[in-house]
Amino acid sequence: MIDVFVADDHTLFAEGISQALAAIPDLHVAGTASGGVELIELAEKSRADVLLIDLEMPDLSGFEVLRRLGGSPPAIIVTMHADAERRSQAIEAGAKGFLSKSTPLPELAAAVRAVSAGLDLTPHTTTLRDVLDPYMEPSLDPGAASLTVRERELLTLLGEGVSLTEELAERLYISPKTVKNHLASIYEKLSISDRTQAAVEAIRLGLVDNR
Amino acid sequence: MIDVFVADDHTLFAEGISQALAAIPDLHVAGTASGGVELIELAEKSRADVLLIDLEMPDLSGFEVLRRLGGSPPAIIVTMHADAERRSQAIEAGAKGFLSKSTPLPELAAAVRAVSAGLDLTPHTTTLRDVLDPYMEPSLDPGAASLTVRERELLTLLGEGVSLTEELAERLYISPKTVKNHLASIYEKLSISDRTQAAVEAIRLGLVDNR
DNA sequence: GGAGAAATAGGGCGCCCGACCTATGGAGAG
DNA sequence: CTCTCCATAGGTCGGGCGCCCTATTTCTCC
Numbered sequence: 108m109i110d111v112f113v114a115d116d117h118t119l120f121a122e123g124i125s126q127a128l129a130a131i132p133d134l135h136v137a138g139t140a141s142g143g144v145e146l147i148e149l150a151e152k153s154r155a156d157v158l159l160i161d162l163e164m165p166d167l168s169g170f171e172v173l174r175r176l177g178g179s180p181p182a183i184i185v186t187m188h189a190d191a192e193r194r195s196q197a198i199e200a201g202a203k204g205f206l207s208k209s210t211p212l213p214e215l216a217a218a219v220r221a222v223s224a225g226l227d228l229t230p231h232t233t234t235l236r237d238v239l240d241p242y243m244e245p246s247l248d249p250g251a252a253s254l255t256v257r258e259r260e261l262l263t264l265l266g267e268g269v270s271l272t273e274e275l276a277e278r279l280y281i282s283p284k285t286v287k288n289h290l291a292s293i294y295e296k297l298s299i300s301d302r303t304q305a306a307v308e309a310i311r312l313g314l315v316d317n318r
Numbered sequence: 319m320i321d322v323f324v325a326d327d328h329t330l331f332a333e334g335i336s337q338a339l340a341a342i343p344d345l346h347v348a349g350t351a352s353g354g355v356e357l358i359e360l361a362e363k364s365r366a367d368v369l370l371i372d373l374e375m376p377d378l379s380g381f382e383v384l385r386r387l388g389g390s391p392p393a394i395i396v397t398m399h400a401d402a403e404r405r406s407q408a409i410e411a412g413a414k415g416f417l418s419k420s421t422p423l424p425e426l427a428a429a430v431r432a433v434s435a436g437l438d439l440t441p442h443t444t445t446l447r448d449v450l451d452p453y454m455e456p457s458l459d460p461g462a463a464s465l466t467v468r469e470r471e472l473l474t475l476l477g478e479g480v481s482l483t484e485e486l487a488e489r490l491y492i493s494p495k496t497v498k499n500h501l502a503s504i505y506e507k508l509s510i511s512d513r514t515q516a517a518v519e520a521i522r523l524g525l526v527d528n529r
Numbered sequence: 530g531g532a533g534a535a536a537t538a539g540g541g542c543g544c545c546c547g548a549c550c551t552a553t554g555g556a557g558a559g
Numbered sequence: 560c561t562c563t564c565c566a567t568a569g570g571t572c573g574g575g576c577g578c579c580c581t582a583t584t585t586c587t588c589c
Contacts, residue, residue: 255535270514272575284538291578292535301545301577303481303513310521466565483545495568502547503565512547512575 109223110137110316112155114146114172115185116164120208124159124215134216137316143167147175154316156223158182159215160202162193173200181222185210197229204228253296259314261289265302266309320434321348321527323366325357325383326396327375331419335370345427346527354378358386367434369393370426371413373404384411392433396421408440415439464507470525472500476513477520 111128113136115121125136137155140146143164150158160182162169169184176182183204184197194205203222206215221228254262261275269275276283294300297308309315322339324347326332336347348366351357354375361369371393373380380395387393394415395408405416414433417426432439465473472486480486487494505511508519520526 257536265514266518268510268515268518270512281536282538284540285536287577288537290576294577299479301481303476303517304479306514306517307477307479307521310518468566492566493568495570496566498547499567502549505547 109157109219110135110155111157111159111219112137112139112146112150112180113159114140114143114150114164115159115161116141117161120161128216128219134219135316143169143172146172150176150180155180157219159185159219162186162188162197170196170200173197173202177201181225183218183222183228185215202229254293258289258293258296261286262293262305262309262312263314265306266315268306270302270306320430321346321367322370322430323348323350323357323361323368323391324370325351325354325361325375326370326372327352328372331372339427339430345430354380354383357383361387361391366391368430370396370430373397373399373408381407381411384408384413388412392436394429394433394439396426413440465504469500469504469507472497473504473516473520473523474525476517477526479517481513481517 111134113121113125113128115124121139121141125139128134128136138149140149144166146158146160147167158176158180160169160172162184163186164172167175169186173182173184181203182201183206184202185206185208186193187208189205189207197205203226204218205228206218210218218228257279260279264275264278269278272283272286275286279286290302290305293305297305299305299308322345324332324336324339326335332350332352336350339345339347349360351360355377357369357371358378369387369391371380371383373395374397375383378386380397384393384395392414393412394417395413396417396419397404397408398419400416400418408416414437415429416439417429421429429439468490471490475486475489480489483494483497486497490497501513501516504516508516510516510519
């Protein structure tokens with residue numbers, strides 16, 4: 108489970124990409140920020156593994172943010188204008204990756220995984236796809252891999268101690284009956300039989316932010 | 319929660335001290351060994367935080383064990399004959415503490431906490447009690463501190479995914495009714511209301527070996 | 530365009546769980 | 560020597576949980 112933090116002054120874009128990333132099994136959005144200052148404040152608290160930063164932000168440019176953070180956590184620059192000059196500036200400022208906003212989602216996900224694993228993507232330019240290739244598939248604990256997005260959401264809540272059907276239903280905006288359906292499905296997939304064991308598994312699988 | 323490993327060729331002594339340590343809220347016995355060779359094998363696997371080693375062991379003396387382990391994990395020598403010569407030898411071999419077998423249990427516990435925190439007790443001789451003073455009280459998460467030994471045992475099992483009353487009863491050699499009594503007590507002390515939340519708490523409090 | 534999966538919602542049933550209550554023996558504190 | 564706490568054990572009762580069904584809508588995939 109990799110925690111990603113998204114910063115973009117275009118709120119809609121930040122929201123959209125968050126949704127998209129959250130739907131990927133091994134990625135989790137730790138939070139979003141709509142500006143550089145907010146990003147610096149939140150990035151440390153949220154304990155993100157990887158930052159996705161837009162270059163063009165009104166209060167603090169992506170460059171400045173990179174310098175202040177000093178490479179920890181590692182950051183990937185995502186920009187509308189992926190030209191050579193910005194690219195070299197971003198690298199100089201400490202970016203671990205540099206991607207266009209038109210990058211396909213699976214490739215972005217792969218880049219996140221690669222950077223999270225400690226890779227620096229900036230030395231590679233033309234052969235980027237080859238570098239990312241080993242990271243194209245979600246790497247998730249077997250078992251959790253077979254869970255659907257919704258089932259993972261439910262399981263995460265259980266791992267946080269939300270145990271009552273009624274409360275789970277309210278948190279997910281669905282009927283209690285549906286909660287039970289999802290639970291039954293989770294039990295079968297993980298070879299367990301009640302929510303207590305499910306909570307244990309949720310934590311073991313790293314679905315819960317326990318830091 | 320500090321994991322302690324006990325090595326002593328006098329099995330009864332090892333067992334006894336294990337029982338005594340396990341009854342202390344913030345200590346947990348990771349395992350025991352009845353000889354130096356066994357100790358070296360098991361100490362690494364068990365991931366103990368602190369070793370308690372008897373000097374007088376038939377196959378490998380405590381001195382030799384200390385040298386082979388090289389100070390990690392930190393070890394406290396416990397001996398029947400706490401004379402100056404053995405003491406200096408033990409320190410030279412890398413012991414972090416040197417105690418007589420007649421040391422009171424609370425003091426031993428304090429020594430374990432101190433060494434676990436990175437302290438080296440060997441420089442201090444006469445003023446040992448003053449050094450240990452800050453470590454005399456169990457340092458445990460508030461909440462877990464109020465739990466009894468038995469309640470903690472039950473909670474630990476829950477955190478490992480043992481959820482059924484019947485199975486919990488078998489594991490603890492008590493009646494299902496008693497299990498329920500303990501559970502009710504745990505719920506009240508931790509301000510929770512079911513075993514799912516209890517399992518979450520057990521893990522959060524570090525009662526479960528999740529390494 | 531038909532198959533399959535996922536998310537949604539519901540009904541019924543048996544059993545376990547949690548809440549509340551009493552009770553006894555042993556250990557430690559005063 | 561009491562008084563309190565802990566561990567043990569038991570009883571009752573209502574409600575929630577897990578298990579087995581069916582069903583519809585919306586996707587994606589070939």
